Amino acid sequence: MKWNTILPISMCVLFGLIQCQAPESTQTTASSPAPGSAVSVDRGEYILMTSGCNDCHTPKKMTPQGPVPDMDQFLAGYPAGRPMPEIDASLVAPGQWVLFTQDLLAAVGPWGISYAANLTSHETGIGTWTYDNFKVAMTEGKHKGMENGRPILPPMPWQEMKRLTDDDLRSLFAYLKSVPPIDNVVPDPVPPTAL
Protein backbone atom coordinates (compact mmCIF):
# COMPACT_ATOMS: atom_id res chain seq x y z
CA MET A 1 0.00 0.00 0.00
CA LYS A 2 1.35 3.43 -0.90
CA TRP A 3 1.76 6.09 1.74
CA ASN A 4 -0.83 8.37 0.17
CA THR A 5 -3.58 5.73 0.59
CA ILE A 6 -2.48 4.90 4.11
CA LEU A 7 -2.56 8.54 5.17
CA PRO A 8 -6.33 9.17 4.77
CA ILE A 9 -7.14 5.86 6.47
CA SER A 10 -4.96 6.64 9.45
CA MET A 11 -6.46 10.12 9.59
CA CYS A 12 -9.87 8.46 9.91
CA VAL A 13 -8.68 6.41 12.83
CA LEU A 14 -7.21 9.50 14.35
CA PHE A 15 -10.20 11.84 14.03
CA GLY A 16 -13.05 9.34 14.21
CA LEU A 17 -15.28 8.06 11.41
CA ILE A 18 -17.72 10.96 11.31
CA GLN A 19 -15.23 13.45 9.94
CA CYS A 20 -14.21 10.95 7.28
CA GLN A 21 -17.61 10.36 5.79
CA ALA A 22 -18.11 12.09 2.47
CA PRO A 23 -20.70 14.87 2.55
CA GLU A 24 -24.16 13.73 1.39
CA SER A 25 -24.00 15.63 -1.92
CA THR A 26 -20.69 13.99 -2.88
CA GLN A 27 -22.13 10.53 -2.24
CA THR A 28 -25.12 11.25 -4.45
CA THR A 29 -22.97 12.42 -7.35
CA ALA A 30 -20.67 9.44 -7.04
CA SER A 31 -23.26 6.68 -7.42
CA SER A 32 -26.26 8.54 -8.97
CA PRO A 33 -28.90 6.51 -7.15
CA ALA A 34 -32.53 6.62 -8.24
CA PRO A 35 -34.43 9.49 -6.65
CA GLY A 36 -36.53 8.18 -3.77
CA SER A 37 -39.72 6.27 -4.34
CA ALA A 38 -42.09 9.13 -3.49
CA VAL A 39 -43.97 10.85 -6.32
CA SER A 40 -41.85 13.56 -7.95
CA VAL A 41 -41.21 15.14 -11.35
CA ASP A 42 -37.51 14.29 -10.95
CA ARG A 43 -38.29 10.65 -10.45
CA GLY A 44 -40.58 10.72 -13.50
CA GLU A 45 -37.75 12.18 -15.58
CA TYR A 46 -35.37 9.53 -14.28
CA ILE A 47 -37.77 6.70 -15.21
CA LEU A 48 -38.54 8.17 -18.63
CA MET A 49 -34.90 8.73 -19.50
CA THR A 50 -33.89 5.20 -18.48
CA SER A 51 -36.84 3.26 -19.94
CA GLY A 52 -36.31 3.77 -23.66
CA CYS A 53 -39.37 6.03 -24.13
CA ASN A 54 -37.20 8.43 -26.18
CA ASP A 55 -36.15 5.64 -28.54
CA CYS A 56 -39.66 5.31 -29.91
CA HIS A 57 -41.37 8.60 -29.03
CA THR A 58 -38.76 11.29 -29.89
CA PRO A 59 -37.79 12.21 -33.47
CA LYS A 60 -34.06 11.92 -34.17
CA LYS A 61 -31.54 14.26 -35.75
CA MET A 62 -28.36 13.15 -37.47
CA THR A 63 -25.00 14.08 -35.91
CA PRO A 64 -21.42 12.98 -36.68
CA GLN A 65 -21.98 10.38 -33.91
CA GLY A 66 -25.12 9.03 -35.64
CA PRO A 67 -28.80 9.71 -34.87
CA VAL A 68 -29.63 11.23 -31.45
CA PRO A 69 -32.98 12.33 -29.96
CA ASP A 70 -33.94 15.77 -31.28
CA MET A 71 -34.72 17.56 -28.01
CA ASP A 72 -36.52 20.34 -29.91
CA GLN A 73 -39.14 17.68 -30.67
CA PHE A 74 -38.89 15.87 -27.36
CA LEU A 75 -41.59 13.15 -27.13
CA ALA A 76 -43.57 14.64 -30.06
CA GLY A 77 -44.18 11.22 -31.68
CA TYR A 78 -44.41 10.48 -35.40
CA PRO A 79 -44.62 13.83 -37.26
CA ALA A 80 -48.01 14.51 -38.90
CA GLY A 81 -47.89 14.47 -42.68
CA ARG A 82 -44.48 12.83 -42.97
CA PRO A 83 -44.60 10.26 -45.81
CA MET A 84 -43.70 6.66 -44.95
CA PRO A 85 -41.08 4.78 -46.97
CA GLU A 86 -42.46 2.09 -49.29
CA ILE A 87 -43.43 -1.17 -47.54
CA ASP A 88 -43.13 -4.68 -48.97
CA ALA A 89 -46.12 -6.26 -47.19
CA SER A 90 -44.80 -9.82 -47.77
CA LEU A 91 -41.90 -9.03 -45.40
CA VAL A 92 -44.25 -8.50 -42.45
CA ALA A 93 -46.54 -11.52 -42.94
CA PRO A 94 -46.84 -13.63 -39.76
CA GLY A 95 -43.53 -15.41 -39.08
CA GLN A 96 -41.54 -12.93 -41.17
CA TRP A 97 -40.09 -9.55 -40.14
CA VAL A 98 -41.04 -6.51 -38.13
CA LEU A 99 -39.91 -3.25 -39.76
CA PHE A 100 -39.05 0.08 -38.13
CA THR A 101 -38.45 3.43 -39.75
CA GLN A 102 -34.84 4.34 -39.07
CA ASP A 103 -35.79 6.76 -36.28
CA LEU A 104 -37.99 4.06 -34.64
CA LEU A 105 -41.09 6.30 -34.74
CA ALA A 106 -43.16 3.95 -36.90
CA ALA A 107 -43.25 0.17 -36.93
CA VAL A 108 -44.80 -2.32 -39.33
CA GLY A 109 -45.73 -5.88 -38.39
CA PRO A 110 -48.59 -8.36 -38.48
CA TRP A 111 -50.68 -5.68 -36.66
CA GLY A 112 -50.25 -3.20 -39.53
CA ILE A 113 -48.51 0.16 -39.09
CA SER A 114 -48.30 1.86 -35.69
CA TYR A 115 -47.02 5.38 -35.11
CA ALA A 116 -45.45 6.51 -31.83
CA ALA A 117 -47.83 8.73 -29.86
CA ASN A 118 -47.28 12.38 -28.93
CA LEU A 119 -46.54 12.31 -25.19
CA THR A 120 -46.04 16.07 -24.71
CA SER A 121 -48.30 18.27 -22.60
CA HIS A 122 -50.04 19.66 -25.74
CA GLU A 123 -53.72 18.81 -26.23
CA THR A 124 -52.66 16.70 -29.25
CA GLY A 125 -50.53 14.73 -26.76
CA ILE A 126 -51.47 13.93 -23.17
CA GLY A 127 -52.35 17.55 -22.30
CA THR A 128 -56.03 16.84 -21.60
CA TRP A 129 -55.46 13.44 -19.98
CA THR A 130 -56.22 12.76 -16.32
CA TYR A 131 -53.94 10.53 -14.27
CA ASP A 132 -56.57 7.79 -14.57
CA ASN A 133 -56.35 7.98 -18.39
CA PHE A 134 -52.57 7.55 -18.14
CA LYS A 135 -52.89 4.64 -15.74
CA VAL A 136 -55.42 2.84 -17.95
CA ALA A 137 -53.19 3.37 -21.03
CA MET A 138 -50.05 2.15 -19.26
CA THR A 139 -51.55 -0.76 -17.33
CA GLU A 140 -54.46 -1.94 -19.51
CA GLY A 141 -53.14 -0.94 -22.94
CA LYS A 142 -56.19 1.13 -23.93
CA HIS A 143 -55.73 4.01 -26.41
CA LYS A 144 -55.99 7.46 -24.77
CA GLY A 145 -56.67 5.66 -21.50
CA MET A 146 -60.35 5.28 -22.34
CA GLU A 147 -61.92 2.14 -20.89
CA ASN A 148 -63.61 1.51 -24.28
CA GLY A 149 -60.54 2.60 -26.27
CA ARG A 150 -58.94 0.40 -28.95
CA PRO A 151 -56.00 -1.76 -27.80
CA ILE A 152 -52.62 0.00 -27.85
CA LEU A 153 -50.57 -1.70 -30.54
CA PRO A 154 -47.01 -3.07 -30.55
CA PRO A 155 -44.26 -2.17 -30.16
CA MET A 156 -45.47 -0.07 -27.18
CA PRO A 157 -44.34 -2.34 -24.31
CA TRP A 158 -47.19 -1.57 -21.90
CA GLN A 159 -47.36 -5.24 -20.86
CA GLU A 160 -43.99 -4.75 -19.11
CA MET A 161 -44.65 -1.17 -18.00
CA LYS A 162 -47.85 -2.13 -16.21
CA ARG A 163 -45.57 -3.45 -13.46
CA LEU A 164 -44.52 0.11 -12.57
CA THR A 165 -45.79 1.08 -9.11
CA ASP A 166 -48.51 3.67 -8.69
CA ASP A 167 -45.88 6.15 -7.37
CA ASP A 168 -43.73 5.53 -10.46
CA LEU A 169 -46.67 6.05 -12.82
CA ARG A 170 -47.73 9.21 -10.97
CA SER A 171 -44.14 10.49 -11.20
CA LEU A 172 -43.98 9.71 -14.94
CA PHE A 173 -47.30 11.46 -15.51
CA ALA A 174 -46.20 14.52 -13.51
CA TYR A 175 -43.03 14.70 -15.61
CA LEU A 176 -44.90 14.31 -18.92
CA LYS A 177 -47.26 17.13 -17.91
CA SER A 178 -44.14 19.31 -17.48
CA VAL A 179 -42.73 18.51 -20.95
CA PRO A 180 -43.05 21.48 -23.37
CA PRO A 181 -46.19 21.16 -25.52
CA ILE A 182 -45.75 20.28 -29.21
CA ASP A 183 -48.69 20.47 -31.60
CA ASN A 184 -48.55 17.20 -33.53
CA VAL A 185 -51.49 15.00 -34.49
CA VAL A 186 -49.93 11.57 -34.98
CA PRO A 187 -51.53 9.56 -37.84
CA ASP A 188 -53.97 6.76 -37.02
CA PRO A 189 -52.64 3.22 -37.25
CA VAL A 190 -53.07 1.34 -40.54
CA PRO A 191 -54.65 -2.14 -40.32
CA PRO A 192 -52.75 -5.08 -41.86
CA THR A 193 -55.40 -5.49 -44.56
CA ALA A 194 -54.57 -2.00 -45.89
CA LEU A 195 -50.81 -2.52 -46.27
Ligand code: HEC
Ligand atom coordinates in the same frame (compact mmCIF):
# COMPACT_ATOMS: atom_id res chain seq x y z
C1 HEC B 1 -40.48 0.14 -28.63
C2 HEC B 1 -41.16 1.42 -28.85
C3 HEC B 1 -41.79 2.13 -27.68
C4 HEC B 1 -41.27 2.35 -26.43
C5 HEC B 1 -39.94 1.91 -25.87
C6 HEC B 1 -42.25 3.13 -25.73
N1 HEC B 1 -43.33 3.35 -26.51
FE1 HEC B 1 -45.05 4.26 -25.94
N2 HEC B 1 -45.89 3.83 -27.74
C7 HEC B 1 -45.22 3.31 -28.84
C8 HEC B 1 -46.10 3.28 -29.99
C9 HEC B 1 -45.76 2.80 -31.40
C10 HEC B 1 -47.35 3.77 -29.54
C11 HEC B 1 -48.64 3.91 -30.36
C12 HEC B 1 -49.37 2.58 -30.37
C13 HEC B 1 -50.77 2.68 -30.96
O1 HEC B 1 -51.07 3.62 -31.73
O2 HEC B 1 -51.58 1.80 -30.65
C14 HEC B 1 -47.17 4.10 -28.14
C15 HEC B 1 -48.19 4.60 -27.31
C16 HEC B 1 -47.99 5.06 -26.02
C17 HEC B 1 -49.03 5.60 -25.18
C18 HEC B 1 -50.52 5.67 -25.53
C19 HEC B 1 -50.82 6.94 -26.27
C20 HEC B 1 -52.27 7.06 -26.69
O3 HEC B 1 -52.60 8.07 -27.34
O4 HEC B 1 -53.07 6.19 -26.40
C21 HEC B 1 -48.44 6.02 -24.03
C22 HEC B 1 -49.12 6.69 -22.84
C23 HEC B 1 -47.03 5.72 -24.13
N3 HEC B 1 -46.80 5.12 -25.34
C24 HEC B 1 -46.10 6.01 -23.15
C25 HEC B 1 -44.79 5.51 -23.17
C26 HEC B 1 -43.85 5.70 -22.10
C27 HEC B 1 -44.10 6.55 -20.87
C28 HEC B 1 -42.72 5.01 -22.44
C29 HEC B 1 -41.48 4.79 -21.62
C30 HEC B 1 -41.67 4.45 -20.20
C31 HEC B 1 -42.98 4.40 -23.75
N4 HEC B 1 -44.23 4.75 -24.15
C32 HEC B 1 -42.08 3.60 -24.42
C33 HEC B 1 -43.92 2.85 -28.84
C34 HEC B 1 -43.09 2.78 -27.72
